[in-house]
Amino acid sequence: MTTAQPPRVAAGAIAAGALLALTACGAGGDAADASPQDGGTLRYGLSAVPICPDPQQASQNQAVYIARQVVDSLTDQDPETGEIVPWLAESWEVNPELTEFTFHLRDGVTFSDGTGLNAESVQKNFDAIAGDFSPFAPLGSSFLAGYAETRVDEDLTATVVFESPNAQFLQATSTFSLGLVADATLQAAPEDRCRGEVIGSGPFTFGEFVADQSVTVERRDGYAWGSSLFERDGEAYLEAIEFTVVPESGVRSGSLASDQLDAISDVLPQDEPAIEAADGTILTVANPGVAFGFQPNVEDPILSDPAVRAALIPAIDRQEIVDVVLGDRFHAATSPLAHLTPGWTDLSDRLGHDPQAAADQLEAAGWTEGADGIREKDGRPLRVKVIFGEAFSASQTVLELVQQQLKAVGVDLDVQQLPAADMTAATEAGDYALYFSNLSRTDPDILRRTFSTDFANVNRRGADAELDGLLEAQLSEPDTEARYAIVAEVQEVLLDRAYHVPLFELSQAIGTGANVHGLAFDASARLQFHDVWLAG
């Protein structure tokens, strides 16, 4: 094994403007006129019941906001540069084949039950996530794809070994999904872990847990091993954070404005004036990962024709979606990847609005204008069903606009929102023509997770030598620039085949009161509360 500098996995590719957007999101900015102070409980309003806030099981944003606070990760990722920097691991080496990752852990780290965090902890955690626990840890287990073992070289040195190259792994060690938990937690039942029985080494520990209502995390006394990105060494400022579920958006923003809450999730555009009038701040961040868009089901009798799928791309006016429905915090999609994802390539010239081209393509594919403006072929109307879940509150409105845009070229879009359970059932059965979703991640490997046939394969496509080859190749390419070149090709191919019809990028909006300082998004667009403090 050769010693190498930590590869700057994401460094080069993030556009400068994107960096500004990320750095501009530090909250309640005026640190100059007040000095940080300890203490206080921050009252946070969640927009939905957090689904299982165990860091290794969580995937829903609201749950992640809680889960992120109780565990530390081996590494952290600088939101400004994308660089991977030390956290629990002081340094690391990667072999040139990208199959062995050796981490040198910081000394003196303990879990909140007093047990030490060492190389064996890394081994036990990763063994579990890649093994028996994998059904409960869909994110973490996908990061550990091809996992062979973790070798305990020394008490504080662990080497994670993969059977095949794994270019995305180092970035993955910075995520909450691969955050480390104590042995006691690894032995606990998954359901108990969902109810807050999680012991981590993070700056906060689980306190009171009221199902469906509130979760409190309390400051960990003696915490002294924060990420190298934290501004303050040592313990967090806040004594506790009380996360309360407040489903009504108007109630959340009103509570923030009337000082019944200090920070809230998912601020809607119509609630912004009330918050700003009360001297509150809105933090926004564009999520990296796969942009919101349609994944066509290629088994669908209509969409099995690539020409019909391709015609959907120019039929959509992406800028109108942003202007009319979402507001200026959001960005029109410029590729299947969102623009803050390392490896993103700008394909906006292929995503222009050209209804005439769309109509011509459909005409050429044999779909001719029917009586009511909807195209027909052999007596069958050009009707496609799109399904989507409850992930994003504006989905329905966006899709109603898209429905009008498609109607203009003679396509009848049938918009169906489904509860989570029905959504999973429909996905398994392939009961849809278009699948509307997004997936956040700060590494382009998210393309493999979304479009490979190894996972859910929402496209229901068969083998595709070129695309499958590229998706695998980016995972084993050690050189970052070369890897991003492959990723760029993947994005092109996805549009060539019309396996993805990009629409817009997800943005999050967090509202904070005038008294809240230092709240910021991490590189994965999740909240980190270690440096947050409350003024007077």
Added chain:
Amino acid sequence: MARYLIGRAAAAALVLWAAFTVAFVLLRFLPGDAIGARISPEEQGSISSDQLAALRERYGLGESMIVQYGQSLLDALRGDFGFSLATGAPVGEAIAEALPHTLALAGAALLIAVVLGAGTALGAVYTERPWLRQFLLGLPPVGVSVPTFWVGLLLIQTVSFQWGLLPAMGNKGFESLILPAATLALPTAAVIAQVLAKSLTETWEKAYVDTARAKGASRGRILLRHALRNAAMPTLTLAGVTAGNLLAGSVVVETVFSRIGIGRMTQLAVASRDLPVLQGLVLLAAAVFVTVSLAVDLAHPLIDPRTARAGAQEGRTA
């Protein structure tokens, strides 16, 4: 009387069993299952079918319907309602935790509703000013038709956000109970006012009211001493429906006011296809109905002695 009670208890058990069975069958017709619901919307497109299969196996969702039904019925008889598929908590415990909050909410709402409803009805019959009567009689239809969530949001906006008098959310203390209870009370108060005003007006035409009037009793005394007692029966009979309304209303009210309780639990359990929890909640609702109607039947003789005599005679002859 004992025989009567045993009969009622047997009928109640039958109702509970029927509710359990119907719920079991109907809930199985919902598309999707709790394992699917566990997957967050972001993840749905990317979890593999192997992972889903492993989860289903763990939670025994692979068993046949008959086996699942028999098992859960046996468990329910033993007082074991299983575990929530969404949170892993024992269903009995979870319901026991949420129930006091909803009982407090519903109790406070009922109190407000009775005072408000009866007050409106009595006022409407008592007053001799036609315009005031028309106004008071016009209130109940408005109260019934105004959506609960709108009233809740309006109260939050004004009382909590603008005047800062009461908290907008949560379950902490008496203060947090006032706004949601008032919101929940409104439709119930309207129903009580409507029914009571109607029967009071009818009673007002009865001969004994004329007699009382002829004897020189005051309008207020006739209303409270004679007419109300007779007119209360139809309203009391509504109690079962009222209990149902309060339970149903708590779904909306508890969500708007960010409270935990049975209503919120029901909404979440439906969304997450948490069948054990739903099963438990259906049984709870059935039990509430059965208990309330039994209580109403037992209370009838106290208000109307004629039903007491009828019951006693039945007891003697049987």
